[in-house]
Amino acid sequence: MPSVDKKNGGVSPTPANTDRGFLRFGAFTVDLNRHGLFMGSTRIHLTSKPFETLVVLMEHRGTTVQKQQLMDAVWKDSFVTEDSLVKAIREIRRALDDEKGNPKFIQTVPGEGYRFIAEVTSMNEQIGHASAPTDVSEKETEASSAPTVVTPPSHAPRRRLFAVAAAVLVLIGIISVSPQLVTAK
Numbered sequence: 001m002p003s004v005d006k007k008n009g010g011v012s013p014t015p016a017n018t019d020r021g022f023l024r025f026g027a028f029t030v031d032l033n034r035h036g037l038f039m040g041s042t043r044i045h046l047t048s049k050p051f052e053t054l055v056v057l058m059e060h061r062g063t064t065v066q067k068q069q070l071m072d073a074v075w076k077d078s079f080v081t082e083d084s085l086v087k088a089i090r091e092i093r094r095a096l097d098d099e100k101g102n103p104k105f106i107q108t109v110p111g112e113g114y115r116f117i118a119e120v121t122s123m124n125e126q127i128g129h130a131s132a133p134t135d136v137s138e139k140e141t142e143a144s145s146a147p148t149v150v151t152p153p154s155h156a157p158r159r160r161l162f163a164v165a166a167a168v169l170v171l172i173g174i175i176s177v178s179p180q181l182v183t184a185k
Contacts, residue, residue: 021033021122021123022122022123023055023058023120023121023122023123024120024121024123025058025105025116025118025119025120025121026096026104026105026118027039027040028044028096030054030055030058032055035048035051037051037054037095044095044096045095046091046092046095047091049074049075049084049088050087050088050089050091050092050095052073052074053070053074053085053088053089053092054092056070056073056074057070057106057114057115057116058116058120060116061115061116061117061118061120062115062116062117063115064109064112064113064114064115065113065114065115066112066113067082067085067112067113067114069113070085070113070114071084071085074088089106089108089114092105092106093105093106103117104117104118105117105118
């Protein structure tokens with residue numbers, strides 16, 4: 001269970017116990033010691049703040065965590081707007097292939113916050129090691145068969161298409177102006 005942050009009256013994403021182990025839900029495993037989200041032995045890309053947000057929600061599974069409590073726990077002494085939390089939740093949902101309208105893991109509670117709704121199994125270090133995902137930092141693992149890192153779908157293809165279209169328009173503009181420049185000389 002997370003520790004209580006008396007200063008903010010909220011929750012801290014780090015429990016008082018430093019041996020954190022693993023949390024499992026659905027096809028996913030969260031390695032709390034290595035800050036990793038895994039599906040089987042495949043690491044799923046999730047940046048730091050969304051990862052911490054996911055952990056806080058999982059540690060309070062079944063209960064609504066207020067938006068301000070989440071922001072206080074994850075961003076601590078930093079000033080952030082609610083938009084930062086919304087972006088973190090969006091990244092988590094993308095990584096978990098979860099839908100806002102039909103959630104399997106994170107439910108939005110309008111006007112209040114978020115609730116982790118999936119069944120979560122907590123495992124300690126000793127139990128977790130036998131079935132834990134392979135550590136990506138081990139030299140043997142890297143040399144033989146490095147685990148696949150899955151990056152959630154992004155909007156990069158659309159950005160590339162926009163950049164190519166803009167470049168084509170610039171080229172057309174240059175080509176249409178260049179005969180005028182040649183005749184002006």
